[in-house]
Amino acid sequence: MTSYDTVIGLEIHVALLTESKFLCSCNTSFGAPPNSQCCPVCLGLPGALPLINEKAVEYATRAGFALNCQVHYFSRFDRKNYFYPDLPKAYQITQDAFPLCTGGFLEYYMDDQLVRTEITRIHLEEEAGKLIHSGATIVDSDYSLVDYNRAGIPLIEIVTAPDIHTPKQARLFLEQLRLLMNYIGVSDTKMEEGSLRCDANISLKPAGSSVLGTKVEIKNLNSFRALERGLEFEERRQSQLLNRGEAIRQESRTWDERAGRTISMRSKGDAPDYRIFPEPDLPPLNLDPVWVSLIEASVPELPLERLRRLEGEYGLSRYESTFLVNYRDFGDLFLSLAPMGIEHKSIVNFLMGDYARLAREHGHLTAERIAELLKITSEGLISPAQAKEVLEELFSSSLSPREIVEQKGLQVVGDPAKLGPIVAEVLSTHLELVGRYKNGETRLFAFFVGQVMRAAQGKADPEVVNQLLRDELAD
Amino acid sequence: MRKLAQLLETRQISSTEVVEHYLSEITKQEPILNAFITVDAEGALAQARASDLRRQQGMALSPWDGIPIAVKDNISTKGLKTTCASRFLANYVPLFDATVVSTLKNSGLPIVGKTNLDEFAMGSSTEYSAYGVTRNPHDYERVSGGSSGGSAAAVAAGEIPWSLGTDTGGSIRQPASFCGVVGLKPTYGWVSRYGVVALAPSLDQVGPLAKTVEDAAILFSLLAAPDAMDATSADARAFPVPDWDESFIKGLKIGVPEEFFGDGIKPEVERAVTDSLEFLAGQGAELVPISLATNEYAIDTYLTLVTAEASSSLARYDGVRYGVRVPAEDSNTMFAKSRSAGFGSEVKRRIMLGTYVLSARHYGAYYEQAQKVRTLIRQDVLAAFQQVDVIITPTTPSAAFRIGAKQSPLEMYLSDLFTAMANLSGIPALSVPCGKDARGLPLGLQIMGSHFQEELLFKVAYLVEKYVGVEGGTFSDKL
Amino acid sequence: MIDRQEVIRMAKLARLELSDREIEQYQKDLTSFLSSGKKLQQVDVSAVEGTSHAVSLTHELRKDEVGASLSQADTLSAAPEAVDGFFKVPRIVEEQE
Ligand SMILES: [Mg+2]
Numbered sequence A: 001m002t003s004y005d006t007v008i009g010l011e012i013h014v015a016l017l018t019e020s021k022f023l024c025s026c027n028t029s030f031g032a033p034p035n036s037q038c039c040p041v042c043l044g045l046p047g048a049l050p051l052i053n054e055k056a057v058e059y060a061t062r063a064g065f066a067l068n069c070q071v072h073y074f075s076r077f078d079r080k081n082y083f084y085p086d087l088p089k090a091y092q093i094t095q096d097a098f099p100l101c102t103g104g105f106l107e108y109y110m111d112d113q114l115v116r117t118e119i120t121r122i123h124l125e126e127e128a129g130k131l132i133h134s135g136a137t138i139v140d141s142d143y144s145l146v147d148y149n150r151a152g153i154p155l156i157e158i159v160t161a162p163d164i165h166t167p168k169q170a171r172l173f174l175e176q177l178r179l180l181m182n183y184i185g186v187s188d189t190k191m192e193e194g195s196l197r198c199d200a201n202i203s204l205k206p207a208g209s210s211v212l213g214t215k216v217e218i219k220n221l222n223s224f225r226a227l228e229r230g231l232e233f234e235e236r237r238q239s240q241l242l243n244r245g246e247a248i249r250q251e252s253r254t255w256d257e258r259a260g261r262t263i264s265m266r267s268k269g270d271a272p273d274y275r276i277f278p279e280p281d282l283p284p285l286n287l288d289p290v291w292v293s294l295i296e297a298s299v300p301e302l303p304l305e306r307l308r309r310l311e312g313e314y315g316l317s318r319y320e321s322t323f324l325v326n327y328r329d330f331g332d333l334f335l336s337l338a339p340m341g342i343e344h345k346s347i348v349n350f351l352m353g354d355y356a357r358l359a360r361e362h363g364h365l366t367a368e369r370i371a372e373l374l375k376i377t378s379e380g381l382i383s384p385a386q387a388k389e390v391l392e393e394l395f396s397s398s399l400s401p402r403e404i405v406e407q408k409g410l411q412v413v414g415d416p417a418k419l420g421p422i423v424a425e426v427l428s429t430h431l432e433l434v435g436r437y438k439n440g441e442t443r444l445f446a447f448f449v450g451q452v453m454r455a456a457q458g459k460a461d462p463e464v465v466n467q468l469l470r471d472e473l474a475d
Numbered sequence B: 001m002r003k004l005a006q007l008l009e010t011r012q013i014s015s016t017e018v019v020e021h022y023l024s025e026i027t028k029q030e031p032i033l034n035a036f037i038t039v040d041a042e043g044a045l046a047q048a049r050a051s052d053l054r055r056q057q058g059m060a061l062s063p064w065d066g067i068p069i070a071v072k073d074n075i076s077t078k079g080l081k082t083t084c085a086s087r088f089l090a091n092y093v094p095l096f097d098a099t100v101v102s103t104l105k106n107s108g109l110p111i112v113g114k115t116n117l118d119e120f121a122m123g124s125s126t127e128y129s130a131y132g133v134t135r136n137p138h139d140y141e142r143v144s145g146g147s148s149g150g151s152a153a154a155v156a157a158g159e160i161p162w163s164l165g166t167d168t169g170g171s172i173r174q175p176a177s178f179c180g181v182v183g184l185k186p187t188y189g190w191v192s193r194y195g196v197v198a199l200a201p202s203l204d205q206v207g208p209l210a211k212t213v214e215d216a217a218i219l220f221s222l223l224a225a226p227d228a229m230d231a232t233s234a235d236a237r238a239f240p241v242p243d244w245d246e247s248f249i250k251g252l253k254i255g256v257p258e259e260f261f262g263d264g265i266k267p268e269v270e271r272a273v274t275d276s277l278e279f280l281a282g283q284g285a286e287l288v289p290i291s292l293a294t295n296e297y298a299i300d301t302y303l304t305l306v307t308a309e310a311s312s313s314l315a316r317y318d319g320v321r322y323g324v325r326v327p328a329e330d331s332n333t334m335f336a337k338s339r340s341a342g343f344g345s346e347v348k349r350r351i352m353l354g355t356y357v358l359s360a361r362h363y364g365a366y367y368e369q370a371q372k373v374r375t376l377i378r379q380d381v382l383a384a385f386q387q388v389d390v391i392i393t394p395t396t397p398s399a400a401f402r403i404g405a406k407q408s409p410l411e412m413y414l415s416d417l418f419t420a421m422a423n424l425s426g427i428p429a430l431s432v433p434c435g436k437d438a439r440g441l442p443l444g445l446q447i448m449g450s451h452f453q454e455e456l457l458f459k460v461a462y463l464v465e466k467y468v469g470v471e472g473g474t475f476s477d478k479l
Numbered sequence C: 001m002i003d004r005q006e007v008i009r010m011a012k013l014a015r016l017e018l019s020d021r022e023i024e025q026y027q028k029d030l031t032s033f034l035s036s037g038k039k040l041q042q043v044d045v046s047a048v049e050g051t052s053h054a055v056s057l058t059h060e061l062r063k064d065e066v067g068a069s070l071s072q073a074d075t076l077s078a079a080p081e082a083v084d085g086f087f088k089v090p091r092i093v094e095e096q097e
């Protein structure tokens, strides 16, 4: 058995979150009745002409900077010609020879190891319409239905160098890329709605060899799981073929999610001849350097930068930092809370605890209300158990934490004069246990605390209770 | 047109009467001429009545409110069939107006109908129209030229006072020359292409055809405007109708390129042009012999680029959203059957050529090479305008040819020999009648200028027109 | 003479269904065009960039504002075949060459 090195390159299409389409002013919103968001331009009616949406260029530029690319002031649009029912003009307006961005990279963690994938290029192009097939798949359909609402939505195509080595790495890359796109606010990256799509090229070569193998393109990898599984399947399929001494066919394959396998679509031998040439209806882009530098300045803190800051500046663990980075809203909350004089660890514990579940259900609380809750808890005004009760109340109430505490009469009892009799009562009802404690069974201490708390209906200040118990039992 | 406008303004004549006059001319002449694909008599009369009402209320939209016009049938008119002279679009009714059509409507011009052309503007004689050839009003056995043959013939025959054409390689100027009218191919970008059905988007321009130079200038003054709907539209600038002051001719440098005279040009054509040149010299212009050596490559460059762009621009006619559909088992077969049934042979020929020059194996040798030669042609032309103010040549090497005379496509392509250069370099060029040959067929003279120099072209043309006169006069002359 | 197969390949790319007679005709036409076009290939263009647009234009980008779309009925009004608000097309098969 020879062992093989896997070489993977990805082509990712990201739908940009503009209000109107790339080349016309039709609405881009998802879920409208079919063919209700179309106009002469995006239907390819005779004589209609395209007009470039500035926002699409802005978003593509921002994506370029976020991916460490060189953004070119000069770029050009081209026509890529092919016939398909979802392509209204029978050509796609895209960028071929002079893309907007080239030569970038993305860094991300794989098993605690920082890895880097080169980005070859990013270019702007238009989306095609949507096909609905009469049968289960395109192959066994008698007819198809076309909806052009999606036609003309702006896309960026991000092409990586073939320097990804495992299916898992491909998934991690795509996850990080998706996170990045969310951070810079250019796309909602919903794979299930098709606003993030991924095709992969994969080839195998004998371990250590520098000669690339024949590459196979896999389409229809429409979830992170599909990407990883599709590549794993293909890795297996190709290595089996090679081990049997068979050649790999250069072809396009599609991932069949239900069957869990890739299926041949078209052999590359008859790859379409796209007859690409400069788009005469659109002058080249000549971006104003000042405008471009403003876009560059608008790039927010990116996931990896934030991760490093959370670990470095705030001393959080990789696990905690990753949580806050992956859930950017939680990260934002943390960063608002951090300067408010609360211990950083307790903020993270709070955010990752019950709060996470409740916030996902009901939406976030303001940093101010959270800070107050954490403060009164750490000051001992309320017990942890009471804090939880207040927290739940906060999501449905407009009162502040202190107001809720007051309203519910939740204040912690910390007065030894009030707690003393309760402690005495508890000890006197468990004389036998007190004896065992005094004989060295110190773990019973927690039991006594629990009993006191229960008797005090959870309102007792644990610090005071501890102190009182220790004093009593020491006698 | 000023006189007609005056009469409308003073309400000595109504728009309804004017439109009725032209409609009756159309009824009389169309059975032979075939300049129109669609005549919208009802619509035109309704627009005329609306114009008369506006005039009554003193709310005319422009001085030309109520003067009818015809539009080439590759320019979109909302609610009015736009066939491009193709079977593929035989029943196609646009959902929107081209910007130039909106302009006409906003100026109050009733649109009388849509004029004939070579299918998708591919041709030089209207013989490639799916709706039959347009005959030349000066000799019914001859072609009107093309592709804007219908627009030129209708004006020449007095079926309409003026019209819109499109020009990708000579398609306004050559028929203007054949029919004895004035036609302008404007500077690329000065007139909106929005709604104009594309042949070759980097070359196409809309322009005016009219009986007189002044009428063409008036129409152009309406059309020349920036359009936010067309990304290739030039910066804001208006075109005022020139004053016809003639002193500009003193010392004006007129370039006379040697490559456009002599071999291959009919002696009568050369004589008529030379005659006008001598007249202009007599008025004080300086004739400067120049060379435009790259014109040798103009036709091949033009054909390569026009077929390449056309093969792509016409790919949308696939039978999915509109137009012809021939039922078939699968989509690819449906595309091929529908396109083959809808397109005529010249369109298919050009699509085949364009596909070839763009295909991966041949792109470098043909398309890319032609783009580069285009740069050389452009440089050559712009260099000439460092030396001279305008360039004058014959519009075509000969007068209108007989219907059916051009047997091979290549022979037909040579009709654009003198005109393609202006499209390749984006400069304006105008054809003005400069006499007749022994058979009485009109001959045209082409004036080219640097970008946005239309005013100069009109002023020179005005002098030529003054010298040779306006054939047959105009409708308003007779009033 | 251009190869007949090449003509057939072009027709396929351009989605044109040609008769044998047409294939022959276009084979001739393409050949004669290309031999005339040979002249172009002799031109020295080593020092020039291609011209893709007739005049250099400044590119005004459109603001990202939603404008009116056509109604579904208008969009489908010229459709050779439409069902339930969709355009309908026959079975889609991948290109076989
Ligand atoms: Mg793409």
Ligand SMILES: [Zn+2]
Binding pocket: A021, A024, A025, A026, A037, A038, A039, A040, A041, A042, A043, A152
């Ligand atoms: Zn649209």
